[in-house]
Amino acid sequence: GQQLNQSPQSMFIQEGEDVSMNCTSSSIFNTWLWYKQDPGEGPVLLIALYKAGELTSNGRLTAQFGITRKDSFLNISASIPSDVGIYFCAGHPSGTYKYIFGTGTRLKVLA
Amino acid sequence: DAGVTQSPTHLIKTRGQQVTLRCSPKSGHDTVSWYQQALGQGPQFIFQYYEEEERQRGNFPDRFSGHQFPNYSSELNVNALLLGDSALYLCASSLGQFSGNTIYFGEGSWLTVV
Numbered sequence: 310g311q312q313l314n315q316s317p318q319s320m321f322i323q324e325g326e327d328v329s330m331n332c333t334s335s336s337i338f339n340t341w342l343w344y345k346q347d348p349g350e351g352p353v354l355l356i357a358l359y360k361a362g363e364l365t366s367n368g369r370l371t372a373q374f375g376i377t378r379k380d381s382f383l384n385i386s387a388s389i390p391s392d393v394g395i396y397f398c399a400g401h402p403s404g405t406y407k408y409i410f411g412t413g414t415r416l417k418v419l420a
Numbered sequence: 421d422a423g424v425t426q427s428p429t430h431l432i433k434t435r436g437q438q439v440t441l442r443c444s445p446k447s448g449h450d451t452v453s454w455y456q457q458a459l460g461q462g463p464q465f466i467f468q469y470y471e472e473e474e475r476q477r478g479n480f481p482d483r484f485s486g487h488q489f490p491n492y493s494s495e496l497n498v499n500a501l502l503l504g505d506s507a508l509y510l511c512a513s514s515l516g517q518f519s520g521n522t523i524y525f526g527e528g529s530w531l532t533v534v
Contacts, residue, residue, distance in 0.1 A: 310464040310479060340520040351424075351510055351525040352463070359520075397462050401520040406476040407453070408523060410462030 315398060315411035323419050328385040330414040332398030340401040341381040342408065343372050347394045355396075356383070388418050422447045424513050424526035432532045433501050441496045441529045445513030452494040453523060454486060457508040469494050470517065498531075506533045 314333045322328055332341070340359055344352035356367050358374035358381060365372055369386045381398055395415050399408040425444045433439050445452050451470045455463035465478035469488035488494045492513075498505055508530055512523040 312462050312464075340522075342522060344525075349530075351426075351508075351527045354522065354524055357522045399462075399523075404519075406468045406470075406519045407465035407478060408463075410455075410464070413460075413462055 311409050313411040315414050319415035321417045322388055326388055328388055331382045332411045333380045334400055336402055337378040338400035339403050341374050342399040343383050344397045345394045390418050390420055393418050424511055424524055426511050426526040426529050430530045435501055437501050438499045441509050443511030444493045446524050449513040449515045450492050451514045453512045454496045455510040463510055501533045503533050
């Protein structure tokens with residue numbers, strides 16, 4: 310099935326470091342969503358973006374809706390051990406009721 | 421505020437059998453979408469229900485069917501199970517008739533086909 314490109318695929322970082330990840334598409338999207346998924350659980354919504362250029366924060370997390378509407382970025386500042394998990398982006402194509410998800414970024418934090 | 425609830429959480433079925441998964445949407449939501457998540461992959465859209473009608477379907481065979489009830493809860497049925505149907509099945513709820521609304525997921529139902 311169709312999936313968006315997420316980068317990086319996985320990363321190890323030290324506690325306290327900042328993290329950046331992105332999601333790119335060949336298509337234009339109207340909405341971008343970012344989720345975190347822990348093992349054995351459903352994805353939990355982190356941030357929702359509805360407009361090109363929009364920058365939204367949720368605590369230590371900041372996400373941006375790319376100007377071209379084909380990409381989105383998520384930053385985590387001062388990472389902590391509980392940030393470990395898989396982060397997914399999801400984009401909503403115009404004229405549909407579905408979301409297309411990224412391949413995921415697996416984050417591992419070293420204490 | 422009740423979130424999205426799904427049942428059962430885990431189940432094991434044999435090839436060729438049929439399975440029914442259930443979902444109650446988040447309080448106040450009226451739209452339910454179902455996604456399949458294979459191990460190591462992102463969720464894939466199966467279909468969405470609004471006002472008891474399927475209004476969009478993803479690239480899944482007719483063996484996958486669903487239903488939405490007047491109280492907005494929903495069922496996902498899969499017939500003639502294949503080994504490849506083993507996955508986490510996620511229900512997502514949202515509010516309203518418009519597309520692009522934020523969706524909230526339940527914990528999922530883990531289906532293993534043996």
